[in-house]
Amino acid sequence: MASIWNNRISVSIFGEAQGPAIGVTVDNLPPGEFIEVQKLHRFMERRCPGIHEGGEFTQIMSGILNDRTTGAPLCAFIQNPKVEAPDFSQLNRLPRPGNADYTGTLRYRGFNDFRDGGHFSDRLTAPLCFAGAICGQILERRGIYVGAHALEIHGIRDKEFDHVNVSKDDLLAVRGKSFPVIDFDQGTEMLADIRAAAEGGESLGGIIECAAVNVPAGIGSPIFDGLENTIGQLMFGIPGVRGLEFGAGFEVAKMVGSQNQDAFYVNDHGHVRTTSNNHGGILGGISSGMPIIVKIAIKPTPAIGAMQESVNLSTLKTEKLEVENSTEACIVPRMVPCVEACVNLALLTHMMDYPHFN
């Protein structure tokens, strides 16, 4: 595996869904940063509501003293609940469609921990979230805010952020909600649709939109470590992500240059801005000072109730597979903080090269 991400900040993730624990080590954090633990837990709860009961409490093992980062690696640890593991022995022979059961078995020659997906489980987004939550507190102290919402679920579409004028308050408003959308009515419809899907043994895909505001112009290191490269590399660490776009994204394919162009002007505060934001806050891999806008497509979770076709890897014959307990009809809302976490990590990594960072 390559579950270590190395840039100015490093992140090393470990654990399996049914092993003793999962966790993360974050290295090269700036020293002296005040970390509010309660706020970390609130961030984590957005990924997994009710975690205090479920045993997903995160324990910090190193790197923090007197509530401040020490500059040494910060390790956080999540004990796995002592659930009775279901019998996953058949999954090794009979891989679940849409999961990594089949490809993981080939890649790791059958030695991968296949119980509940093992290291491929979306449970591993918890340590990723935690790393991003730490970075988020460091960014917010410098005025940089990152927020996301469920833009679309199964075709039901929330309002978009205002790509030119989205503010910190807009982001915090979504963060405070139990269901992460801008438009309450669309959220209600989504929830109803998710419930219907759950009852029908179905699952739903969606799109998450993420914005970062107050990012100073001038961070990012092209050609291969520009903001898009970094965000791109991190974001595909979230299982189920099938697409990623910045600003106008795939819409640019329908545009002519004069439509897509974002004209520069100077605003009342003397800052250079653009009148539109099709570039999504990034030009040539470097932040422009406009809001950074990213959209992420997440596929319907493969855990559906229906009887499915698979192949018995021992006999190489087709067999029916029934995964009893579809865990969740739509993971899109829970992936909202994970998307924020990736953007937080990317931004803090690049902020550390910013001359005025302190």
Place this chain on the structure above:
Amino acid sequence: MASIWNNRISVSIFGEAQGPAIGVTVDNLPPGEFIEVQKLHRFMERRCPGIHEGGEFTQIMSGILNDRTTGAPLCAFIQNPKVEAPDFSQLNRLPRPGNADYTGTLRYRGFNDFRDGGHFSDRLTAPLCFAGAICGQILERRGIYVGAHALEIHGIRDKEFDHVNVSKDDLLAVRGKSFPVIDFDQGTEMLADIRAAAEGGESLGGIIECAAVNVPAGIGSPIFDGLENTIGQLMFGIPGVRGLEFGAGFEVAKMVGSQNQDAFYVNDHGHVRTTSNNHGGILGGISSGMPIIVKIAIKPTPAIGAMQESVNLSTLKTEKLEVENSTEACIVPRMVPCVEACVNLALLTHMMDYPHFN
């Protein structure tokens, strides 16, 4: 800058659009690989037709002896033509909208080479192309073929590859064409549209679709170096890329799980395959043995003929900017081999961890 990409294969790109030369060093290539130089040049010509006249001839400086890789770094060198440089002094003050002029000036504190975009120029895709062309020959010797086409330009849409059955021959068929599309008629329409845009001083965006066939199941190293992470990081090294999707991509947001699921079966040759390919050949960051399908959105080139709004960075006042000589109305066709190059690099890097690679 961070113009070095390090993975199992390393790529280090250098040069500016109006400097003496541009080039690339590719390190850790497997030794003993036969490299056909004429084939490299043909690959390069797809990015820039007529390069032999224009002085874009690539010269290999190291790493090859008797037509075979030595295992030492392979450096390739492209002398820049001795064109009379236009006066770019105003661009430093008056950044072109949609370019890296403004952000590059902030990031590199005004010392960046701004002549014709400098290191940000899409001319720097030539060394990237070259690195990918080398990797492509190594992959093809093992039966792995990567090919792309202009799927869409300004709303005019080519046929898609058959995501389940696309073959090496399908890819080679497009590669042999002067305009990289599957459907001749759509290509003719695109060409007419590009010509009209050029006459009107406009530019056009588009989508490139890329497929890789015969990739063995079981390559890729999640969480952070799975195939999507690697391809994602590399692809945003091409200027103007605004979006990236795998398989069904953003369409997954409209689907329910049972629609998106790709059922496993065993084909007549005893190989595990899937009946559909919404997963785009990658599950959990690891190849499944199905064709790998990637789509890339490329924005209209910002070099348009119209008078544009910009900001004088000395006076911080709005000024009109006219970029005289719009170089090219649509770079999408020329970016086709660059997209292939990124996929080649990603695949060879991961193939080197494949147990049966030799």
Place this chain on the structure above:
Amino acid sequence: MASIWNNRISVSIFGEAQGPAIGVTVDNLPPGEFIEVQKLHRFMERRCPGIHEGGEFTQIMSGILNDRTTGAPLCAFIQNPKVEAPDFSQLNRLPRPGNADYTGTLRYRGFNDFRDGGHFSDRLTAPLCFAGAICGQILERRGIYVGAHALEIHGIRDKEFDHVNVSKDDLLAVRGKSFPVIDFDQGTEMLADIRAAAEGGESLGGIIECAAVNVPAGIGSPIFDGLENTIGQLMFGIPGVRGLEFGAGFEVAKMVGSQNQDAFYVNDHGHVRTTSNNHGGILGGISSGMPIIVKIAIKPTPAIGAMQESVNLSTLKTEKLEVENSTEACIVPRMVPCVEACVNLALLTHMMDYPHFN
């Protein structure tokens, strides 16, 4: 900090001497490797005898299932004993000479955990040892053995390994001893000297010699990742290392070429060997098939009983400092497995590029 080492194998170390726990994540281990846990503990006990009583028991949190590596990150965890921490508050003001108290305070702006050295403590060699112990088992299954001994302590000198003919059995013989020397008598003298030093409140430095046998010829990746580069980078991760040499080491400065040269010949088994081994088994950064010979100089631990001169960092005035409890008069014997661990890590990392590795 940069407590993550990335190569083909990655190692991420965390923890502070007086924090809740220390540990390590090892990533990209080959899957399916049988790991004998008791043997890991025996390796760890050589670094810290009697650890089962002292609470230094290492717990594996991930990456192993049914006693075999899964290919996912292997995290090991060592709970710190719940000792009553002495008052280290003065150390922050009054740095101990020879320690990282002063430099760490500057580097991490006073936020570093200074209790007992924090992340700088030689206690952090425990997770390093553990990572090396894992690698050692994987190497030994392939016939590669690494062993070390205390070559010199305070001028008392053990026999050297036979640089040409040292065998696996020679290495295992030392490993089985309670005091890691070849010559019992010299060991007895060293022990007496250490005891005298302890009584006198002194500490002692020394040299560790390490050999690796049966390393196949042809591993290592020059210029910057040859075997010496890798071993060099890792070895200075052990606190107190002041020198490193390969083969004849600093002796080469007294030699002429014909003395230093190691002539090639073919042995009875048809293998290319050298008659002498001044090159220490490495030529041009690549293994030659001869034993790899490394020597490491370790300074006397700075924790001495004498009253010492230091500077109060608040007042910037000289003050006397008395460190009460000199922990240990000579750490050289305990560093023997740590030196082996570094060589194990370096060798396994390079073995993964060896074509016949499986």
Place this chain on the structure above:
Amino acid sequence: MASIWNNRISVSIFGEAQGPAIGVTVDNLPPGEFIEVQKLHRFMERRCPGIHEGGEFTQIMSGILNDRTTGAPLCAFIQNPKVEAPDFSQLNRLPRPGNADYTGTLRYRGFNDFRDGGHFSDRLTAPLCFAGAICGQILERRGIYVGAHALEIHGIRDKEFDHVNVSKDDLLAVRGKSFPVIDFDQGTEMLADIRAAAEGGESLGGIIECAAVNVPAGIGSPIFDGLENTIGQLMFGIPGVRGLEFGAGFEVAKMVGSQNQDAFYVNDHGHVRTTSNNHGGILGGISSGMPIIVKIAIKPTPAIGAMQESVNLSTLKTEKLEVENSTEACIVPRMVPCVEACVNLALLTHMMDYPHFN
């Protein structure tokens, strides 16, 4: 190969001794740094006197505009002289003892460029030197000076630098000399010894001592990227290096703690200093503000005139080998700037994390 070194500064070296050219790309240099080209050439001439005649003139291809770094990759290029290559075909069969001919052939399966050592040639220290020369100018503008001298050749020993009080002027004094020693008489003796060795077809080894002054306290990132780790990794990129030590080095093995300890005090300028410098300016991987002291052992070049024993790799039989033209009896003086170059690279890389770097 792994001829790319990545840290905050990246260095990518390419070329073979008898190929068209050798060179280097240095990435992520700070922008706006004034680079004096003549001074670069003077640095290079110390490695290879008379290079202007010999065709070793270095040409900068990118990354500098108006004599200042642009922030983009800086590529430098050294055309190889058009010498008639001697017939090296026998070397592939008959590897020269002490060279990488044998190990390189195994590692790169016989495809390595063996002409004059190819990529293993010490000619490849020229691009390394160049990269270090660039970094040196950036450091010197901030008052940091690095200098080295031939401390010992074949047992003849120069004076050491004063480890406590060595100054910028001491370093510049050596730099100005045609033979890099402190003590003229010892230098004269060394020169006579080298001449005698040359006449006798012999070669000589030696030790280089390097000092860095005015390095601010507080740079370096332990555990694996402390100053010793970085310097260690780089230094073994110079062919023939067999040993490396910091401060008191291997002498610590003879010391007790109270002898080795360097007491802190405050000097007249209010700076914290140590009374002695056995720690060589580095404590816990981090600079202490004292001079950084490194010593490097370099083996006698294997190119000696005597008939030598080798093994014919085709027949696996012992054969005599005569290398006609022993290039040089002692490379130690020419390696002096190469050692400086490695320290320059290490220091600039770590200075970029220093809060007051600008």
